Amino acid sequence: MNSDRLARYASKLEQLRQKGRLRSLRHDAGIDFTSNDYLGLAASPAMGAALIAAIERGVPVGAGGSRLLRGNHAEHEALEEEAAAFFRCERMLYFGSGYTANLAVLSNLPQRGDLIVHDCLVHASAHEGMKAGRAEVISVPHNDASAIDGAIRSWRATGGMGLPWIVVESLYSMDGDRSALPDLAEIADRHDGFLFIDEAHATGVHGIDGIGYSAELEGRDNVIVLHTCGKALGAAGAFVGGNRVVCDFLVNRAGPFIYSTAPSPLQAACVRHALATLAKEPERRVRLHDLIAFANAQFSERFGMPGSGTQILPVIIGDNGRTMRVAARMQLKGYDIRAIRPPTVPVGTARLRITITLNVDKPTIARMMAELAKVIEEEAA
Numbered sequence: 001m002n003s004d005r006l007a008r009y010a011s012k013l014e015q016l017r018q019k020g021r022l023r024s025l026r027h028d029a030g031i032d033f034t035s036n037d038y039l040g041l042a043a044s045p046a047m048g049a050a051l052i053a054a055i056e057r058g059v060p061v062g063a064g065g066s067r068l069l070r071g072n073h074a075e076h077e078a079l080e081e082e083a084a085a086f087f088r089c090e091r092m093l094y095f096g097s098g099y100t101a102n103l104a105v106l107s108n109l110p111q112r113g114d115l116i117v118h119d120c121l122v123h124a125s126a127h128e129g130m131k132a133g134r135a136e137v138i139s140v141p142h143n144d145a146s147a148i149d150g151a152i153r154s155w156r157a158t159g160g161m162g163l164p165w166i167v168v169e170s171l172y173s174m175d176g177d178r179s180a181l182p183d184l185a186e187i188a189d190r191h192d193g194f195l196f197i198d199e200a201h202a203t204g205v206h207g208i209d210g211i212g213y214s215a216e217l218e219g220r221d222n223v224i225v226l227h228t229c230g231k232a233l234g235a236a237g238a239f240v241g242g243n244r245v246v247c248d249f250l251v252n253r254a255g256p257f258i259y260s261t262a263p264s265p266l267q268a269a270c271v272r273h274a275l276a277t278l279a280k281e282p283e284r285r286v287r288l289h290d291l292i293a294f295a296n297a298q299f300s301e302r303f304g305m306p307g308s309g310t311q312i313l314p315v316i317i318g319d320n321g322r323t324m325r326v327a328a329r330m331q332l333k334g335y336d337i338r339a340i341r342p343p344t345v346p347v348g349t350a351r352l353r354i355t356i357t358l359n360v361d362k363p364t365i366a367r368m369m370a371e372l373a374k375v376i377e378e379e380a381a
């Protein structure tokens with residue numbers, strides 16, 4: 001009986017297995033070439049000490065309710081104020097994760113009659129948000145500002161009356177390349193629209209003081225920025241930064257904010273520590289950028305093509321099975337390197353997503369690149 005009810009899931013899983021797309025969980029064993037803990041903060045003793053200090057000053061583990069009820073803790077408010085000052089925007093709203101923040105923003109701020117034009121490579125959580133909202137949605141080719149402009153123009157020409165929204169990442173999570181933000185801001189201004197920038201992978205690493213690539217745009221009333229706290233900031237959660245009116249609207253309308261228990265106040269305390277560390281220890285970013293430059297040079301030497309130039313270095317292999325085999329062989333050699341397959345990335349572009357963090361050093365990067373080049377060559381033979 002039970003097995004009949006479960007058969008439809010089992011057969012889907014079997015189909016995924018046959019296509020080389022079956023996912024499963026594994027431990028974080030091996031040298032870290034896969035996490036987003038870019039600044040090495042997640043397991044740092046100082047982060048642990050900040051957590052203990054927060055417990056000792058009485059910060060609770062659980063918020064006990066939604067932010068709109070008893071769950072609005074002083075720690076959340078202090079964090080949001082400090083984050084607004086750090087990222088230089090009018091107001092910050094703290095969510096439990098980047099996923100829920102993207103969902104909240106994109107399903108609520110663009111309204112019926114508006115148009116969202118998004119880069120085809122934006123994160124799954126942005127897609128969820130756009131799908132749940134009421135605006136018309138158009139996908140355009142990757143990093144093509146003129147396609148964005150063209151899509152807005154033809155929508156207006158055919159009677160589009162609402163506001164246009166441009167949705168991009170500043171640094172693409174699976175490709176490691178950047179958006180041309182000034183051009184996009186100009187297009188948003190020209191069409192009297194909004195620009196929404198997901199800074200998940202730039203926050204803490206790039207831009208003035210680690211503010212991200214939107215440092216110069218933040219604070220404009222038509223720019224809304226997402227900064228996640230589970231990557232370079234080493235903790236969890238995400239900020240939506242923008243105009244006060246926009247944040248007040250989200251507090252009143254965004255289901256993921258209203259109907260969910262507030263993030264742990266202890267988590268908020270850890271993010272406060274991470275922001276203070278970004279300001280106090282710029283040498284972390286300097287060290288990371290030195291490693292990034294080294295890793296990109298190693299990449300081009302070993303693979304005969306330029307790297308992305310950032311801390312995210314995709315090695316595109318194409319075939320799902322071969323990508324899995326290369327990843328498995330590197331894992332056996334002690335490197336935590338993961339295969340990323342469709343649908344996370346476009347069909348035919350299965351890849352290893354290598355990240356550079358302060359959890360590794362130059363000799364380890366050089367050794368890993370040499371072994372990876374050898375394994376890829378052997379698998380291609």
Ligand SMILES: Cc1ncc(COP(=O)(O)O)c(C=O)c1O
Nearest residue numbers: 097098099123173198200228230
């Ligand atoms: C570009 C981008 N946006 C949003 C998210 C979601 O953030 P979080 O992990 O905090 O849910 C991710 C996570 O990988 C991401 O890469």
